[in-house]
Amino acid sequence: MAKNKRVFIKGNEAVAYGALAAGCRCFFGYPITPQNDIPEFMSKAIVDAGGEFVQAESEVAAANMLLGAGACGIRAMTSSSSPGVSLKQEAISYMAGSEIPAVIVNMNRGGPGLGDIGPSQGDYYQSTRGGGHGDYRTLVLAPGTVQEAYDLTVKAFDLAFKYRNPVLVLGDAILGQMKEPVTLTPTAKVPASEGKAWRLEGKGKRKPRIIKSLFLEDGALAAQNRHLEAKYASMAGEVACEQFQLKDADLVVVAYGSIGRIAKTAIRKLRAKGKKVGLFRPITLYPFPDAALAKLAKAGKKFLTIEHNLGQMVDDVRLAIRGLADSAFFGVYPGDMPAPEDFEEPIVKALRRKA
Amino acid sequence: MAAKKPKHLDVIIAGFGGQGVLLIGNLLAYAGMNAGLNVTYIPVYGAEMRGGTANCTVILSSEDIGSPIVHRPQSAIIMNRPSLDKFQPRLLDKGVQIVNSSLIEPRLADTKRVKSVLVPCNGIADKLGNSRMANMVALGAFVAATQIVPLAAVIKSLENVISASYKDLIPKNAQALEAGAAAAQ
Numbered sequence: 001m002a003k004n005k006r007v008f009i010k011g012n013e014a015v016a017y018g019a020l021a022a023g024c025r026c027f028f029g030y031p032i033t034p035q036n037d038i039p040e041f042m043s044k045a046i047v048d049a050g051g052e053f054v055q056a057e058s059e060v061a062a063a064n065m066l067l068g069a070g071a072c073g074i075r076a077m078t079s080s081s082s083p084g085v086s087l088k089q090e091a092i093s094y095m096a097g098s099e100i101p102a103v104i105v106n107m108n109r110g111g112p113g114l115g116d117i118g119p120s121q122g123d124y125y126q127s128t129r130g131g132g133h134g135d136y137r138t139l140v141l142a143p144g145t146v147q148e149a150y151d152l153t154v155k156a157f158d159l160a161f162k163y164r165n166p167v168l169v170l171g172d173a174i175l176g177q178m179k180e181p182v183t184l185t186p187t188a189k190v191p192a193s194e195g196k197a198w199r200l201e202g203k204g205k206r207k208p209r210i211i212k213s214l215f216l217e218d219g220a221l222a223a224q225n226r227h228l229e230a231k232y233a234s235m236a237g238e239v240a241c242e243q244f245q246l247k248d249a250d251l252v253v254v255a256y257g258s259i260g261r262i263a264k265t266a267i268r269k270l271r272a273k274g275k276k277v278g279l280f281r282p283i284t285l286y287p288f289p290d291a292a293l294a295k296l297a298k299a300g301k302k303f304l305t306i307e308h309n310l311g312q313m314v315d316d317v318r319l320a321i322r323g324l325a326d327s328a329f330f331g332v333y334p335g336d337m338p339a340p341e342d343f344e345e346p347i348v349k350a351l352r353r354k355a
Numbered sequence: 356m357a358a359k360k361p362k363h364l365d366v367i368i369a370g371f372g373g374q375g376v377l378l379i380g381n382l383l384a385y386a387g388m389n390a391g392l393n394v395t396y397i398p399v400y401g402a403e404m405r406g407g408t409a410n411c412t413v414i415l416s417s418e419d420i421g422s423p424i425v426h427r428p429q430s431a432i433i434m435n436r437p438s439l440d441k442f443q444p445r446l447l448d449k450g451v452q453i454v455n456s457s458l459i460e461p462r463l464a465d466t467k468r469v470k471s472v473l474v475p476c477n478g479i480a481d482k483l484g485n486s487r488m489a490n491m492v493a494l495g496a497f498v499a500a501t502q503i504v505p506l507a508a509v510i511k512s513l514e515n516v517i518s519a520s521y522k523d524l525i526p527k528n529a530q531a532l533e534a535g536a537a538a539a540q
Contacts, residue, residue: 006380008388008396008515178397178423179381183386258423265421339426 005184011149011175012037014182015105018153019077023190024103026069026076028062034173035107035115038079044287048123059084062090063104071211072197075157076191079105081173082123083114084196085131092166093132096228097213101160101195103153104138107170110334118192119173119258120334124312128169128286135225137232139167140285142256144242148283154185159193159238163231170285172308174258240283241292245271249278251351252296254327255306255318256282259338260349263306266343268269277347284314290320297324304328304350306343328353357423362392362417364503365425370455372376375429375490376517379432383494383504385512386414395423400466408437415503430501431495434476440528453496453539455489461503474502474538480531488531495535506536 003321009017016038019027027046029039043053056062056319062078071270080088085106108123125342130136139159142150149171156167200209215221244264247253255263260281267277282289297303297320305314305327314329321327330346332338359509366383376396387394398411398518410429414420426445431452433439436459446452446469454464457477466472474496498506510529517525 006388008394130535174397174423178395180395180423181393217396226402261420262424264424268421337424339424340422341426 003278006181006331007177007184009146010037010177010179011143011146011171012107012177013041014146014149015079015153015169015171016041016184017184018050018150019103019157020045021185021187022075022154022157023188024075025066025155026054027051027073028054028056028065028069028076029061029077030056030059032059032081032082032084034109035079035081035105035273037176038107044116047326056238058062059087059089063088066102066188067091067100070095070102070160071200073195073201074159075103075194075229077103077105077345080109081109082111082120083109085123085126089126092138093134093136095166096130096132096136096138097134097166097224098211099164099198099228100166100211101164102166103156103160103169104166106171107154108170116335117173118335119308121172121257121259121308121312122334124285124307124309126286127168128316135285136228136261137235138237139165139235139287140161140170141167142170142283142285143175144257144260144281144283146175146178146263148183149175150182152283154188161250164198165231165234165332170257172258188311189210190325193349210263213307222308236287239282239287239289239292241289242279242281242283243315244279244281244291246278246280246296246301248276249301250276251302251304252280252293253279253304253343253347254282254313256285256294257312258307259332260308262338262340263343267338268349269340270344270347275348275351282313288316288320290316293317293320294324297321299353301325302328302350304330304347306330306332308332308338309334362415362503363429364416364430364501365414366430366432367410367428368410368432368434368498369408369423369438369442370490371376372409374409374434375487376409376434377411378431379490380413380493382509382512383497384413384505384514385417385515386498386509388397388414389512389515390508392417393420393506395420399425408435408441408531410438410442430497432497433459434490435495436463443469451470451500453493453500455493455521457489470500472496472539474535476535479534479538482536483527485527488528491531492535492538495532495537496539497535498532499536499539506532
């Protein structure tokens with residue numbers, strides 16, 4: 001086999017390349033910084049690949065087009081950034097309720113409101129708690145490198161169809177704009193039978209199918225929620241995380257995405273000064289890697305969660321290690337650009353703290 | 356892994372919008388990638404465009420790269436006065452900077468705390484027939500001063516950043532890189 005191609009691309013472009021490699025056939029976009037490279041790239045590339053590109057009239061429309069494509073068993077995607085993703089939440093709730101696979105990309109920017117166009121992790125709660133109305137979850141993948149942005153977007157499509165559920169790829173303005181080398185994989189051959197058991201395709205002679213999120217019959221909604229609960233529980237096996245220099249570490253720094261890799265540099269610098277610190281970087285935010293964190297807590301380690309927000313993932317860290325340990329928190333305000341130097345002092349302080 | 360000394364260099368490249376600082380950032384990153392190093396490139400974007408200052412950060416490393424953002428860089432390429440004011444104080448002690456002495460008064464370059472290599476980038480580019488290649492002169496000087504990648508790797512990577520319709524400009528840009536390298540010796 002020929003050597004896989006290596007390219008030097010932005011995180012935004014990597015997401016688009018990943019979608020194409022996963023066999024994405026429809027892209028529904030609407031512009032917003034800092035993710036505009038995705039629809040810009042897709043407007044040509046997906047058409048060249050034989051797919052469809054629509055610049056919708058709004059984010060709401062784009063998300064509902066996604067719902068429609070997914071209901072037909074089509075691999076489809078939309079991308080946006082924080083304010084735009086808020087607008088998509090109604091459709092995401094409907095997709096979760098009616099079990100429609102879809103991939104949604106959020107290149108998180110500063111908020112609340114219109115905020116700014118810089119990086120932020122302010123959408124952690126929205127991403128991991130469903131995001132729209134009702135009781136549901138989406139799988140959430142949080143790439144920290146441009147290669148991961150590519151790989152996890154490919155994976156997002158497989159997971160969406162495996163679980164018939166929306167999957168969120170959560171990056172930020174740093175990941176979207178930075179360039180790194182990426183090794184591309186061959187384009188997946190999506191089996192024509194994907195979704196055959198449930199997709200809408202014209203009923204022919206079989207019984208009609210209804211894909212819906214409205215359940216008014218006695219007991220029907222409770223049954224659907226019980227079914228969804230079991231489905232979410234079955235996703236636990238998908239957890240992924242990076243563990244860096246944790247074996248002999250006294251302190252575990254928990255950070256995801258871009259902040260995870262910025263923290264890694266701070267950790268390397270502190271290691272060079274003899275500080276026993278390591279990094280735990282969740283790659284899936286839902287399901288959250290609780291078991292791996294609990295194991296570290298049982299080993300007697302201390303914890304510090306670092307985020308680019310006022311403290312959101314730290315809740316999940318504390319839940320994961322409850323009864324065993326606690327986690328300190330250091331937050332960078334959305335609007336500020338974090339650098340490794342900013343993390344060194346909080347890490348040293350947390351290391352000194354009594355467990 | 357072999358006990359080879361790890362290679363690591365980060366650089367902030369800064370100048371006016373339009374001086375081509377993002378282009379040489381990309382070029383350096385490609386050269387690093389083509390030379391087998393890990394690389395990251397991140398531009399400053401958004402409000403700081405057109406006429407204002409533009410800058411990007413490039414990291415080249417034999418190890419996997421953590422933060423793509425560097426507050427205090429090991430090195431810098433400084434193409435204009437506002438960039439000198441902003442980044443010279445941030446340069447690490449004993450860091451290396453290429454200072455474009457065509458647009459920056461040489462006396463402003465710190466020669467005690469850091470190593471400043473003064474190169475009249477616009478002047479050299481003018482002599483080669485196009486002052487727009489001042490950025491290539493600066494990158495040539497940078498590569499010669501830091502030895503982070505071979506100059507040949509940079510020249511070979513020109514085809515990665517210059518689009519096919521401007522291919523005929525590659526030899527001239529290569530000349531500018533070489534002239535910059537010679538000026539830094």
